[in-house]
Amino acid sequence: MKKQNEETQIRAYQKSDKQELIELIKLNIPTYFEESEEKDFIEYLEKYKEDYFVVESKTTKKIIGCGGVNYFLDEPTALARMSWDIIHPNFQGQGIGKCLLLHRINHIKKQNIKLIVVRTSQLAYKFYQKAGFELEKVEKDFWAKGFDLYQMKMSL
Structure with a gap:
């Protein structure tokens, strides 16, 4: 992994992080999220988050990324789904998203789940x-007009 690991830490989300995360999603509107998704994200944090993590700068103590995992254990094949990945625009392309993704994959592996799903857009699916x-599968205008669903999977 990149040197960035030495400058950041990944930790569990705390309620006191909420306002900083709202600012983080705002920085990614309209590039990666449609404006209406801010409200959906707030609702997710309040009602639907299960395991959610933040990436924090060790020097500034500012949150520069976040992402979660939700579990669907009643499905025919128990699965985990990556949820609400957001990286501060100034830190994109530096390996932070990759570190956060690998952190969550390792977290999921400890729970004996064999399938991970991510629902993203055409803007991030290559990551x-x-x-x-x-x-x-792909579904046009799923999240909002111009924001298509790219559903992806990974078997563990």
Whole structure:
């Protein structure tokens, strides 16, 4: 991994992080998220998050990334789904997203789950493809107009 690991830490989300995460998603609108998704993200943090992690700069103590995992154990094949990955625009392309993704994959492996799904857009699917996820389906304008669903999976 890159030197960036020495400058960041990944830790569990705390309620006190919420406002900083809202600012983080705002920095990624409209590039990676549609404006209405801010409200969906807040609702996710309040009602639907299960395992959620933040990437924090060790020097500034500012959050520069976040991402979660939700579990669907009642499915025919128990699966985990990556949820709400967001990286601060100033830190994209530096390996932080990859570190966070690998952290969550390792977290999932400890729970004996064999399938991971990610639902992303045409704007980020190549990131997951490079990590080993395979494209399952595409649905146009799923998240919002101009934001298509790219559903991907990875078998463990």
